[in-house]
Amino acid sequence: MKETDREAVATAVQRVAGMLQRPDQLDKVEQYRRREARKKASVEARLKAAIQSQLDGVRTGLSQLHSALSDVKDIQRSLADVSQDWRQSINTIESLKDVKDAVVRHSQLAAAVENLKNIFSGSGLGGATIVRETRDLIEQGALLQAHRKLMDLECSRDGLLHEQYRMDSGNTRDMSLIHSYFGSTQALSDELAKQLWMVLQRCLGTVRRDPTLLVSVVRIIEREEKIDRRILDRKKQTGFVPPGRPKNWKEKMFTVLDRTVTTRIEGTQAGTRESDRMWLVRHLEIIRKYVLDDLIVAKNLMAQCFPPHYEMFSNLLRMYRQALSTRMQELASEDLEANEIVSLLTWVLNTYTSAEMMGNAELVPEVDASNLEPLLSPNVVSALLDTYMSTLTSNIIAWLRKALETDRKDWVKETEPEADQDGYYQTTLPAIVFQMFEQNLQVASQISEDLKTKVLVLCLQQMNSFLSRYREEAQVYKEEHLRNRQHPHCYVQYMIAVINNCQTFKESVVSLKRKYLKSEGEASVSLSQPSMDGLLDAIAKEGCGSLLEEVFLDLEQHLSELMTKKWLLGSNAVDIICVTVEDYFNDFAKIKKPYKKRMIAEAHRRVVVEYLRAVMQKRISFRSADERKEGAERMVREAEQLRFLFRKLASGSGEDVDGYCDTIIAVAEVIKLTDPSLLYLEVSTLVSKYPDIRDEHIGALLAMRGDASRDMKQTIIETLEQGPAQASTDYVPIFKDIVVPSLNVAKLLK
Numbered sequence: 001m002k003e004t005d006r007e008a009v010a011t012a013v014q015r016v017a018g019m020l021q022r023p024d025q026l027d028k029v030e031q032y033r034r035r036e037a038r039k040k041a042s043v044e045a046r047l048k049a050a051i052q053s054q055l056d057g058v059r060t061g062l063s064q065l066h067s068a069l070s071d072v073k074d075i076q077r078s079l080a081d082v083s084q085d086w087r088q089s090i091n092t093i094e095s096l097k098d099v100k101d102a103v104v105r106h107s108q109l110a111a112a113v114e115n116l117k118n119i120f121s122g123s124g125l126g127g128a129t130i131v132r133e134t135r136d137l138i139e140q141g142a143l144l145q146a147h148r149k150l151m152d153l154e155c156s157r158d159g160l161l162h163e164q165y166r167m168d169s170g171n172t173r174d175m176s177l178i179h180s181y182f183g184s185t186q187a188l189s190d191e192l193a194k195q196l197w198m199v200l201q202r203c204l205g206t207v208r209r210d211p212t213l214l215v216s217v218v219r220i221i222e223r224e225e226k227i228d229r230r231i232l233d234r235k236k237q238t239g240f241v242p243p244g245r246p247k248n249w250k251e252k253m254f255t256v257l258d259r260t261v262t263t264r265i266e267g268t269q270a271g272t273r274e275s276d277r278m279w280l281v282r283h284l285e286i287i288r289k290y291v292l293d294d295l296i297v298a299k300n301l302m303a304q305c306f307p308p309h310y311e312m313f314s315n316l317l318r319m320y321r322q323a324l325s326t327r328m329q330e331l332a333s334e335d336l337e338a339n340e341i342v343s344l345l346t347w348v349l350n351t352y353t354s355a356e357m358m359g360n361a362e363l364v365p366e367v368d369a370s371n372l373e374p375l376l377s378p379n380v381v382s383a384l385l386d387t388y389m390s391t392l393t394s395n396i397i398a399w400l401r402k403a404l405e406t407d408r409k410d411w412v413k414e415t416e417p418e419a420d421q422d423g424y425y426q427t428t429l430p431a432i433v434f435q436m437f438e439q440n441l442q443v444a445s446q447i448s449e450d451l452k453t454k455v456l457v458l459c460l461q462q463m464n465s466f467l468s469r470y471r472e473e474a475q476v477y478k479e480e481h482l483r484n485r486q487h488p489h490c491y492v493q494y495m496i497a498v499i500n501n502c503q504t505f506k507e508s509v510v511s512l513k514r515k516y517l518k519s520e521g522e523a524s525v526s527l528s529q530p531s532m533d534g535l536l537d538a539i540a541k542e543g544c545g546s547l548l549e550e551v552f553l554d555l556e557q558h559l560s561e562l563m564t565k566k567w568l569l570g571s572n573a574v575d576i577i578c579v580t581v582e583d584y585f586n587d588f589a590k591i592k593k594p595y596k597k598r599m600i601a602e603a604h605r606r607v608v609v610e611y612l613r614a615v616m617q618k619r620i621s622f623r624s625a626d627e628r629k630e631g632a633e634r635m636v637r638e639a640e641q642l643r644f645l646f647r648k649l650a651s652g653s654g655e656d657v658d659g660y661c662d663t664i665i666a667v668a669e670v671i672k673l674t675d676p677s678l679l680y681l682e683v684s685t686l687v688s689k690y691p692d693i694r695d696e697h698i699g700a701l702l703a704m705r706g707d708a709s710r711d712m713k714q715t716i717i718e719t720l721e722q723g724p725a726q727a728s729t730d731y732v733p734i735f736k737d738i739v740v741p742s743l744n745v746a747k748l749l750k
Contacts, residue, residue, distance in 0.1 A: 019032050038300070038301065041211060042211065042301060042304045042305075045211040045212050045215050045304070045305065046215075046305075048212060048215070049215045049218075049219060049305075052144075053222075130149055130153060131153070131184045131185075131188060133149060134150055134188050135191065137149065138188070138191050138192055138195055141195075141213070143192065143195060143196070143199075143213075143217065143220060144216050144219065144220065146188075146192055147220045147223065150185070150189060151223070151227075153185045153188070154185055154189070154242070157185055157242070186244055189244060189247070192220075193249065193252070196217050196221070196249070196253075197252075197253075197256045199214060199217045200217065200253055200256050200257060200260070201256060201260045203257070203302060204294055204298070207297065207301045207302045207305060208297065208301065211301065211304075214302070214305045215305050218305055220249075221249045221250055221253055222250075222307065224247050224249045224250075227245075227247075228247060231246065250310075254315060257315075257316065257319060258319045258323075261316070261319040261320055261323045262319075262323045264290060264294070264323075265320075265323040265324060265326075265327050266323075266327060268283060268287050268290060269283045271283075273340075280336075280340045280344065284343060284344070284347045284351070287324070288347070288351060288356065291324065292356070292357050292360055292363075295317065295320065295363055295367070296360070296362050298312070298313050298316045298317075299362070299363060299366055300362075313366055314366075317366075317367065321372065321373065324352075324375055325375045325376070328344070328375045328376055331344055332344065332376060332380050332383075332384055336384075337391070338388055338391040338392055338395060339443075341384050341385075341387060341388040341391075342444075342446070342447065345381065345384060345385070345388075345447045346446045346447055348374070348375045348376050348381075349374075349381070349448065350447070352372075353369040353370070353372060354369075358372055385451060389454060389455075392440065392458065393458060396440070396459065396462045397462060397465075399436050400433065400436075400462060400466040401469075403429060403432045403433055403436075404466065404470060404473060406432075407427050407429040407432075408473055408477075410428075410494070411477055411488060411494040411498075412487075412488045413488075413490065414489050414490065417496075417497040419590065423590065424500050424590055424591070424592050425493055425494075425496045425497040425590040426497050426501060426504060427497045429501055430501050430504040430505050433463075433466070433505075434508040434512065437459045437463075438512070440455055440459065441455055441456060441459070441512070441516050444456075445516070452516055453516075453517070456512070456513070456516050456517070459512075460509070463505075463509070463532060464531065464532055467535045467536065467539065468535070470498075470539060471538065471539045471542070474495075474498050474539060474542065474543060474546075475542065477495070477498075478495070478546040478549075482549075485550075485553070491550075492547060492550060492584075492587055493587070493590070495543050495547055496543075496587070496588065498539070498543050499540045499543040499547075499591055499595050500590075500591060500592045500595075502536040502537070502540040502543075502595070503536075503540070503592045503594060503595065505536055506533060509532060540595050541598070543595075544591075544595060544598065544599045544602065545602075547584075547588065548599065548602060548603055548606060550584075551581060551603065552606065552610070554580055554584075555577055555580055555610070558574075558576045558577050559573070559611075560614075561573040562574075562610075562614035562615075562619075563614040563615055563617070563620050563704070564619050564620055567620075568627065568630065568634070574641055574642070575641075577607065578641060578645045581603065581607065581645060581649075582645060582649070585600070585603070585649050597650075600650050601650075603646075603649075604642075604646045604650075605660055605732075605734065607642060607646075607660075608642070608660040608661060608664060608734065609734060609737050609738060611638075611642075611664055612664065612667065612734070612735070613738050613739075615635075615667060615701065615704060616697055616700040616701070616738055616740050617700070617740075617741055618703050618704060618741075620704065621704055621705075621706040622704065622705060622706045622707075623706055625674055625707075628671050628672060628674075628706075628707075629672055629674075631668075631671060632668040632669070632671040632672030633668075633672070635664055635665070635668035635671070636664075636665055636668050638664070639661045639662075639664035639665050639668070642661050642664075643661040646660075659732070660734065666689060666690070667686070669682060669686075670701055671701070671704060671705055673705075676707055676708060676712065679702070679705075679708060680715070683698055683702075683716055690734065691731065692731075692733040692734065694735065694740075695717050696740040697735055697738065697740060698716065699713060699740075700740050702716070
């Protein structure tokens with residue numbers, strides 16, 4: 001014993017050393033102690049159960065051996081008597097029918113007396129005392145003792161019934177008498193079964209507090225299973241089955257456990273949608289926690305209380321999976337909202353097999369999460385996804401409409417829009433829209449990659465429709481402003497914000513796709529990008545056009561002074577034009593670079609076009625060479641003035657601002673020419689540089705000079721028509737937008 005004690009101590013020291021290898025493991029000492037205590041309790045329970053079972057078997061065997069010995073002796077004596085009688089009366093055996101009948105009756109009475117002795121062996125009050133004691137034991141929870149007495153009662157009853165059946169199976173009166181006498185036996189059996197089922201219903205708690213009680217229940221069930229098998233074997237030989245047999249308590253045990261598991265799963269719903277918007281999330285979380293805790297207890301404690309051939313953990317795992325599947329089917333059949341569908345599918349497809357539940361390390365290796373059958377069939381999952389996508393589509397459309405309405409209300413505010421960190425005007429619309437997209441994509445990612453891609457495609461499709469409405473609202477905003485230019489007060493600032501939003505939308509779409517697409521080559525999504533970029537560019541271009549229209553409405557009066565007598569005498573119209581344009585572009589500095597660069601180029605082109613339009617409208621006709629020289633020099637100065645302005649506005653953008661102003665200088669050279677004979681050459685040079693110049697433009701230019709004869713004009717125009725210049729591929733037309741008034745055209749050749 002001392003050697004054994006030393007080995008036990010050494011083993012314990014080794015185990016403790018293995019557990020406490022790091023300082024932080026000292027915090028878990030209590031946890032290790034409880035775990036070892038549970039293991040010890042489990043082992044002790046198993047040992048007790050095994051020893052008790054062995055003792056019961058030995059006791060039963062000894063009793064049966066004593067009975068067998070007594071029976072053998074009785075039989076031996078009877079056989080000796082019969083042999084002696086048979087020898088003495090071999091000749092008169094046929095006349096002993098009465099004796100034979102007496103022997104049969106004697107045998108029946110002997111069996112009855114033998115069983116009655118068992119019934120009345122408890123005390124002087126006989127069978128009633130045993131019944132009462134058995135009932136008291138059941139109420140006290142002494143189930144093993146109660147079952148032992150019940151077995152004695154059933155054994156006596158079944159023995160009498162079997163003897164009666166064997167001797168005279170047709171004697172229903174005697175059979176009924178025996179049934180009546182043992183009538184309370186079946187009631188006791190039912191009461192005991194009720195107690196067993198109550199223990200099994202609470203088995204997960206019982207195995208923690210008192211595992212021996214559960215072991216007792218299992219032993220009783222095992223005894224009854226053995227009796228069932230013995231009776232069924234005897235039935236094959238005699239055809240007799242006692243009342244209430246087979247009891248099938250093992251099968252009923254699994255039925256009770258199955259019903260208990262189902263009730264436990266269904267009973268976790270703590271609220272409804274009306275009382276709690278998060279009812280389903282809470283319900284699923286409670287299910288997850290209960291199932292995980294129950295299975296861990298079943299694996300580590302409960303399975304140890306049952307014989308291995310019961311495969312208790314595997315059966316419990318099957319019950320839980322079936323109960324979960326049934327509950328998930330019930331939830332899926334309800335009229336779920338979109339967020340509830342997401343919660344359900346996320347739980348079924350991901351949480352169920354994750355480390356938080358069936359993939360938990362404490363369930364390995366008995367549970368392989370990768371091989372678990374799905375809780376919902378593919379058809380149900382597909383139907384839920386279809387419902388979710390349909391609901392999500394409606395929700396996104398409503399959310400986008402509401403976001404646009406809210407943004408549209410901001411456009412008429414008296415305060416300027418907010419600026420981003422770089423100082424560019426913006427509204428909250430892009431942030432709201434893509435925050436909504438982001439939330440839905442994050443939710444979809446929790447379910448599956450396929451759903452995430454579908455949601456992204458849906459978002460981009462609805463984004464296209466939304467941008468069309470955004471474009472319409474921007475156009476309506478502009479038209480309302482043009483009806484009353486004093487309102488809205490911050491029209492320019494909010495139109496700038498609309499333009500900047502287009503760039504933000506572009507960047508956000510690229511970011512969204514980069515984040516939520518596995519590869520940029522996914523065709524179904526990539527195809528939507530070019531059309532969206534084009535639509536955003538169109539909205540931004542129209543917004544820039546609206547702002548330039550605002551500028552040129554203020555320039556209209558000063559542009560009308562160009563090429564007039566007042567202009568020739570010293571008008572400051574171009575000075576005012578430059579100041580006005582620069583002032584507007586100080587506000588336009590809040591426009592993001594890609595659009596600001598295009599806007600500067602367009603403003604430059606339109607100013608030059610308006611300047612040339614003034615030339616072509618024949619507002620003035622020079623009367624002398626000095627006037628032509630003075631007018632041409634003024635045009636050159638103003639061209640340089642405009643060039644300086646747009647160089648200043650375009651500084652840092654890399655934009656070429658010289659080309660448009662060179663057109664004014666080239667026209668000025670034609671006007672400045674002093675020798676009319678060289679007009680053809682000068683005009684030819686002008687036409688070669690600007691191939692889109694038309695006959696009416698040349699006629700208006702010559703008419704402005706005031707010194708070209710009708711024949712000269714005709715000759716120059718006809719000659720140029722014979723060899724029209726070819727435009728280069730990079731040439732940007734400028735004269736095509738300039739219409740010469742029909743009144744002037746009619747007078748060109750006069």
